[in-house]
Amino acid sequence: MFYRKMEGESPVCGICDSRHISKPSTAWCFECNEGLCEECKEHHILNKASKSHGIIPVTEFQKLPVSVLQIVESCKSHGDRYQAYCHKHECSCCTKCLLEDHKNCKDLTDIKDVVGRIKSSNMLLEIEKSLREVTDNLQRIQKNRAGNLSSLTLYKQTIENEIQIARHTVNEQFDRLERELLEELQTIENDTRKKITKILESVERKAEDIDRLQISLTIIKQHASDLQTFLVSKQIEHELVDTESFIQSIQDNNELSDVIISLQTNDMMKNLGNIRKFGEIVVQTSQSDISLVRHKIHQAQANVAGMAKGSRDDLCEIVKTAEDPCFIVTVTPGEDALKFGLNGQYRLRLTPSCFIFEDIEKMTPTCCWPYKIVRKFGTKRTFENCYSITVGRRNVLGVGTVDFICNSRDEQLKIARIVNFNTKIT
Numbered sequence: 001m002f003y004r005k006m007e008g009e010s011p012v013c014g015i016c017d018s019r020h021i022s023k024p025s026t027a028w029c030f031e032c033n034e035g036l037c038e039e040c041k042e043h044h045i046l047n048k049a050s051k052s053h054g055i056i057p058v059t060e061f062q063k064l065p066v067s068v069l070q071i072v073e074s075c076k077s078h079g080d081r082y083q084a085y086c087h088k089h090e091c092s093c094c095t096k097c098l099l100e101d102h103k104n105c106k107d108l109t110d111i112k113d114v115v116g117r118i119k120s121s122n123m124l125l126e127i128e129k130s131l132r133e134v135t136d137n138l139q140r141i142q143k144n145r146a147g148n149l150s151s152l153t154l155y156k157q158t159i160e161n162e163i164q165i166a167r168h169t170v171n172e173q174f175d176r177l178e179r180e181l182l183e184e185l186q187t188i189e190n191d192t193r194k195k196i197t198k199i200l201e202s203v204e205r206k207a208e209d210i211d212r213l214q215i216s217l218t219i220i221k222q223h224a225s226d227l228q229t230f231l232v233s234k235q236i237e238h239e240l241v242d243t244e245s246f247i248q249s250i251q252d253n254n255e256l257s258d259v260i261i262s263l264q265t266n267d268m269m270k271n272l273g274n275i276r277k278f279g280e281i282v283v284q285t286s287q288s289d290i291s292l293v294r295h296k297i298h299q300a301q302a303n304v305a306g307m308a309k310g311s312r313d314d315l316c317e318i319v320k321t322a323e324d325p326c327f328i329v330t331v332t333p334g335e336d337a338l339k340f341g342l343n344g345q346y347r348l349r350l351t352p353s354c355f356i357f358e359d360i361e362k363m364t365p366t367c368c369w370p371y372k373i374v375r376k377f378g379t380k381r382t383f384e385n386c387y388s389i390t391v392g393r394r395n396v397l398g399v400g401t402v403d404f405i406c407n408s409r410d411e412q413l414k415i416a417r418i419v420n421f422n423t424k425i426t
Contacts, residue, residue, distance in 0.1 A: 011035035011058065028061035030054045030073065031081075085114045159281065166279070185261070192259045199255050206243050213239060325350045325418055327411050328360065329404040332386070336400035340367050348404070350418050355389060369395065371423045376401075378416055385412050 014034030016023040025035025029044060031053035036044055044050045074081050075094035082092040087107040102108065213236050220232050250256060326349050331342045342357060346366060349356040355374070357367040369391050376390040385408060390401040406412040 011061075013037035013040055015040045025058050027055050028058050030056075033073070082111045084108045085111055163278065181263075188261055192261070195255075196259070199250065202246070203250075206246055209239065210243060319351060319353070320349060320356070321351070325414070326358075327406060327415060329387070329406055331357075332383075332403045332405060334401075334403065337402050339397055339400055340402060342367055342402060346404075348415070350415065350422065352422050355419075371419070374423075377419055379412050385409050387412055387415055 011025045011028070011034075013021075013023045013025045013036055014032065016037055023037040026038045027036045027041045028034075029036055029050070031050065032044075035058060036055070041055065044053065044055065075092075075097060078094050078096040080094035080096060083095050084093045084098060084102075085091070085108070086093055086102050086105050087109065088105050089102070092111060093102055093108075098108070216232065217236060220229050224232065326347050328345060329348045330345050331337050333343065337343060345360060347358040347360050347363065349358055354368055354370040356365050358365055369389065373391050373394040374389060375392040376388070378388060380386040380388045380403060383403070383405070385406045386403055387406055388401060388403045391399065393399055406415065
């Protein structure tokens with residue numbers, strides 16, 4: 001029977017419904033996947049075959065989201081209930097699955113052991129913490145990106161202002177250059193005009209003098225005596241010589257050359273047509289100062305693996321006290337050390353129940369081994385100040401040996417004494 005949750009709807013009792021009796025259920029059995037009325041619930045709890053079934057009030061059942069209600073708790077291929085969990089293939093198996101697809105698999109665990117302590121395990125706490133931290137990170141990213149969108153608007157406005165200022169500066173510069181060039185043109189024209197006008201005035205005066213001499217010469221020829229004519233002619237000759245010298249000087253001084261004015265454009269001005277862009281928009285990135293929480297998700301995944309293996313011995317409740325002996329140790333490189341996520345220096349904390357390798361700065365657990373899953377431990381003679389720990393199959397990541405170097409021989413022996421004492425009283 002599959003109940004589809006609807007607001008305000010209560011499932012009927014499955015057992016009564018099979019007897020064609022319609023009674024509302026007050027409880028829900030997840031094993032049977034059906035509702036139970038109060039009377040049937042009592043029989044269900046007293047029945048040997050069903051007394052271990054998980055039963056919750058129907059009001060609590062109705063609070064479950066649809067996504068949870070749609071989870072199928074039996075094998076999709078065979079329809080039978082799950083009996084075991086295969087760690088190799090990471091899947092739940094029914095009896096037929098075990099016979100058909102997993103007969104050669106060795107790492108199998110009873111499904112009841114897998115889910116027995118799931119709600120009280122560290123796994124859910126780690127996942128909840130991870131969810132909160134991921135939510136915080138997403139909110140930080142949203143705030144960060146929204147801030148970048150706002151800053152883009154400000155950047156655009158700033159660039160537009162800079163372009164307008166640059167354009168205004170260019171306009172002012174060209175206006176000034178135009179004004180200076182026109183003033184220079186006016187000055188050159190005025191100076192040239194003055195020179196030409198001065199020459200014209202001199203030539204006009206000489207022309208008037210020559211006209212006067214011509215008139216005088218005509219009158220003298222008609223009315224003056226020969227002596228008077230001779231003397232005046234000599235004066236006219238002298239004035240003609242002076243005039244000819246004046247004309248010659250004008251020519252020699254190139255004062256008869258035409259003055260031509262023109263514009264020679266600056267080469268940089270000629271290349272303005274080659275300018276294809278007023279400027280260039282440069283896109284850069286800068287390292288964000290956003291602070292994201294980096295929770296060790298793999299630690300939660302390791303807890304998931306531990307729950308899946310159903311080994312209750314390796315579900316260590318980490319209880320730390322200020323009195324716990326602590327030592328700074330260096331894990332030696334090795335395949336097993338890397339498998340357990342250990343590499344470099346750690347704070348080794350020895351609690352009454354377990355070894356704990358902690359991050360030195362944050363003092364957060366990196367790896368935890370209860371003494372009851374440790375097969376061997378003790379000093380090693382092959383290396384100076386070296387201590388070795390070997391964990392067994394009950395460890396969440398399997399068998400492995402980790403060696404680490406202590407700061408001194410004294411610390412090495414002290415660790416051995418403390419561990420020997422703790423393992424005797426556990």
